[in-house]
Amino acid sequence: MNRTTFLKLLTQHLFPVLKAEGFQGSGQTLRRIDGPVIHVFNVQGASGGKACYLNLGAHLDFLPPEGGSPVAPDALEESHCVFRDRLDPPPGAAFGWAYGTTREQAEENIAFIVSEWEGPGRAFFARHGSYPQGFAQMLTETDPNGIHARTALHLARIAVHLGDRARAQALVDAGLARAPERATALKAELAQVLPA
Numbered sequence: 001m002n003r004t005t006f007l008k009l010l011t012q013h014l015f016p017v018l019k020a021e022g023f024q025g026s027g028q029t030l031r032r033i034d035g036p037v038i039h040v041f042n043v044q045g046a047s048g049g050k051a052c053y054l055n056l057g058a059h060l061d062f063l064p065p066e067g068g069s070p071v072a073p074d075a076l077e078e079s080h081c082v083f084r085d086r087l088d089p090p091p092g093a094a095f096g097w098a099y100g101t102t103r104e105q106a107e108e109n110i111a112f113i114v115s116e117w118e119g120p121g122r123a124f125f126a127r128h129g130s131y132p133q134g135f136a137q138m139l140t141e142t143d144p145n146g147i148h149a150r151t152a153l154h155l156a157r158i159a160v161h162l163g164d165r166a167r168a169q170a171l172v173d174a175g176l177a178r179a180p181e182r183a184t185a186l187k188a189e190l191a192q193v194l195p196a
Contacts, residue, residue: 001106003045006052006099009110010043017117033073036061037131041121042078051089051096054113056121057081058128060135062161063154082154083128087113087121132162139167144174149186152178156193168194 007028015023015030018041023030032039040057057078065071065080078084089097090112097113100106128134135158144152152175159168175190 001099001101001103003049003052003099005103006106006110007043009106010113013110014114014117017114021122029077031074031076032125034129035131037129038073038076038081039125039128040076040078040081044078046096048095051098053096054087054121055079056085056087056124058083058125060131060158060161063157085124087116136162136164139164144171145178147174147178149175149179149183149190153186153190153193156190160193165194 018030022032022034023039023041025031028043030041038057038059038061040055040059042055042057044053044055046052055078057076057080059065059073059076059081061073063082065076066082067080071077071080097109098105100109126134127138139155139159139162142155144155147155152171156168156171156175159165159171172190172193176187179186179190
């Protein structure tokens with residue numbers, strides 16, 4: 001099987017499920033925009049040409065996109081999103097979802113992908129689905145001292161947007177404490193989260 005045939009099968013079997021749940025688009029990237037919440041589903045070819053990755057992204061339109069350049073919500077890619085994950089293939093697959101060597105193998109992999117969407121795929125987007133409630137809950141459940149400094153930056157920005165200055169300050173402080181010495185740009189961004 002080749003990538004073109006696999007993508008055609010994915011378009012026939014998974015994309016209708018995604019579109020029924022509000023995703024729109026064509027090609028390898030679908031998006032769902034609901035208020036400030038942006039969800040991105042993307043198919044990315046793996047090196048070697050025999051498999052792909054299924055990328056999941058969630059973003060809020062008031063957050064700067066990853067990478068630094070402004071991006072319109074309807075052009076956002078998974079790599080621009082501050083919350084990212086992948087729909088993992090079954091154990092044993094070295095890298096990504098295999099296209100398979102026969103049509104039957106490809107169809108079997110597609111059926112498994114559709115079933116995985118039902119669980120991990122939907123769960124990822126549900127965690128990043130309702131604003132402000134879901135994100136306020138995320139802030140409440142997150143220990144500022146147990147996350148990466150860049151995650152602290154994103155969550156601090158969300159806390160500011162929600163009007164929770166105390167939580168934003170705790171996240172900024174934790175982010176600054178955890179940021180590597182050489183991460184000067186990250187430290188500068190953290191220092192600018194809370195207006196004086």
